[in-house]
Amino acid sequence: MLSLGLASPSASSPVVAREVLLRRNYGGNPFLYCLRQGKVGRWACGHTLRIASASKTTSKGISCSQISAAITGVSFDQTLQDGLPKGAMWSVHKFGGTCMGTAQRIQSVADISLGDPSERKLIIVSAMSKVTDMLYDLLFKAQSRDDSYMSALDGVFEKHMLTAKELLTGDDLATFLSHLHSDISNLKAMLRAIYIAGHATESFSDFVVGHGELWSAQMLTYVIKKSGRPCTWMDARDVLVVNPTSSNQVDPDFEESEKRLKKWFSQHSAATVVATGFIASTPQNIPTTLKRDGSDFSAAIFGSLVKASQVTIWTDVDGVYSADPRKVSEAVILRTLSYQEAWEMSYFGANVLHPRTIIPVMKYNIPILIRNIFNLSAPGTIICQQPPDENLNGQSLKAVVKAFATIDNLALVNVEGTGMAGVPGTASAIFGAVKAVGANVIMISQASSEHSVCFAVPEKEVAAVSEALQTRFREALVAGRLSKVEVIPNCSILAAVGQKMASTPGVSATLFDAIAKANINVRAIAQGCSEYNITLVLKQEDCVRGLRAVHSRFYLSKTTLAMGIIGPGLIGATLLNQLKDQAAALKEKFNIDLRVMGITGSKKMILSDTGIDGIDLSQWKEIMGEKAEAADLNKFVKVVHENHFFPNTVLVDCTADSNIANHYYDWLRKGIHVITPNKKANSGPLDPYLKLRALQRQSYTHYFYEATVGAGLPIISTLRGLLETGDKILRIEGIFSGTLSYIFNNFIQSRAFSDVVAEAKQAGYTEPDPRDDLSGTDVARKVIILARECGLKLELSDIPVRSLVPEPLRASSSADEFMQQLPNFDGELAKELNDADSSGEVLRYVGVVDVIDQNGVVELRRYKKDHPFSQLSGSDNIIAFTTTRYKDQPLIVRGPGAGAEVTAGGVFSDILRLASYLGAPS
């Protein structure tokens, strides 16, 4: 379907219309052609299309002349080029060797070609797959006087003969086979001569290896003709003229080729032409090839000669990816790329065209479409000029950076010294020496202080480069004008590519931020002033992680976090359950992909089988039962973290173990984020605590512990908010223990204390050992945590604590034994309760941080029955912050402060906070 409209400055007046935009839906791809008045072939590929009032929708098969007729006053002279077929646009298709691999595939190529509704089609084909290599091989054999070239040639013959027999019949088959026979006997004679001479000139070789294209083009022509459509084949050597250059490349002679093309068209007529890719002639009519640029280049040159409406390159991938899909599984196929972006990407080895292929078509703004012959439903990637009216207003950075690429196995060379500044010729001397050893410089960077120049070269070339520089600058090094020539091995390049990065602020900031948050150090940076590419040099081992971090940061994919869960007890198991329920929604709605790569208890652990997919959280308990291995924390951390697939790792410590807490420092230093409800690190000895916090502040690695105080209640974050906004904390007083809150809320005259403790344990409020609650240690830990947040340098032992654990039970060997004995000691607290009750008061177990006096206390206090602390129920915590701003009425946070769901929820929300710090949308 074509829709046609005017998009000129005065669209309402067709007479002065300067451009006609033609939108066409071909194979699901909307294209926007812009046909300039008087000429065909200037066009754009685009996004928004303004259909003016004079627009007219026509049916399939519209021609240029119809367009001009449809719009009064706009004349198209219908000329592509004088002498070339008039009145219609050409579309060019190129099919590579894989597309032409078998009879069946050649048939598909014919079907695709026939399905293109364009009036004129130029089909460029490669040799059947492997044939060019076979031909090179038999050449090599003949030159080496290995007479098996004869049987190798028979193999080539047989492959084509069998394919032709599958595809063709009757006269077509007979004609093709007779050509094939005669070509093969010519080749035999030629190879015999090469065999005798033991040498083949370049033109001999080029003549031999070009035969694959001759045969594939002829076969395809016959197959297309079978459908009843006229089709002619073209030996591109009759038309394409190229001049070989020194560097295994050729320069097309467009003028001469155009003349020959016109001549060819004067002798042949057909709406569909199948031409040989890869091969061409020199100006002296000697057969040659397009060397390494191959058939894609042929297609581009022909595209520009016929001013094609489009060049489609058929291949075996769905298009150009935003990053190497083997490294970034979320990489997406890019729908559009500008010419500049395409050549930037192709430099990095992305599956894009060779840059030289882009130049000829770029001159005429001809779009190149990359499509997968094996997946026709994939729309492919369109490479074209940027639509001129597209601007950045309202665009996200995502649209600005198109893709990322990496190059491994590089070394950086750093030439440093004070004698370079202001001395013209230093750079030239450095690179002169590099050139002399034939090394390829991949990236260069020099800061404007001119004291050092650094550049990247392939690792295998660096020894020679270093030696050459040492020799070249021996004198300067001895004299101290240069201080060193240093080699930094094992480097990789990570590059961001996008034409619209130019003049868009914030791109590099976002890029570097993502790299920093993945805890990756950048060794060198380069950005040319065209701004199409920002190149970073990283340690090779960090490269894939860096690639994944930046890819996900620019919203090209999800923020992916590898998680290791330590201690799948009550909280850990509840967290795993919540993760399981929420994972899909997080992925869909918030672009966060959380993968639990390992779960370890104190005895057993399980790790992801694939190293990429997370553990199936609906079955982790069964897997733990059946497939667990012996717990090994070092191995666990290594496997979860040292997986280059994930830019970020978080370890979630759901134990109450100080041995685990002792690892946090080391983990943070390795760039592993830590999240925990475990109070041991923050309430442990002061020095390691201060070191840990200092490290956390310096690095981009995060350590979150909201659930250590008040479980899921926002206690730490509230306190941080007050402090960071400049409020001064005077006092924090509260009921910090869910267990003890529950106990004293339910401990009434009719009930035994031990009975209420058992109930609290049953409800999951208590610490693994309830004595940690009853002793007041747990509350004291929370007091310490908050006191330290306020800047007080207190140790746990500085806090006077009223213990509720009867003296004789402090040494009980287990929590169970303690629980069994507790009823024997109910009397003491029953008396205290009675005393309070008779004065109209209740007992409450509280903790206090006194910032003014720089101390804290944990005690059992009596409160009047109308005091807010007396009104609690369940396991509620209540925390009152008295501050300079909240002086008369404290700021109060209240709610359930213990229990599996709320605690796990608090840990989970720290995980999401981490994801948002790492770049997930928040």
Ligand SMILES: NC(=O)C1=CN([C@@H]2O[C@H](COP(=O)(O)OP(=O)(O)OC[C@H]3O[C@@H](n4cnc5c(N)ncnc54)[C@H](O)[C@@H]3O)[C@@H](O)[C@H]2O)C=CC1
């Ligand atoms: N239960 C609650 O309401 C709250 C608990 N917390 C804290 O959450 C953490 C977990 O508490 P719960 O789940 O209730 O305890 P739990 O005893 O049910 O779970 C702890 C788990 O950690 C495992 N573990 C112990 N040492 C380990 C080691 N070295 N390596 C691997 N695994 C180990 C245990 O085997 C157990 O499975 C504790 O630090 C606790 O203070 C914090 C706020 C509220």
Ligand SMILES: N[C@@H](CC=O)C(=O)O
């Ligand atoms: N056992 C603790 C749990 C939270 O830290 C409590 O009872 O508050």
Ligand code: NA
């Ligand atoms: Na909390």
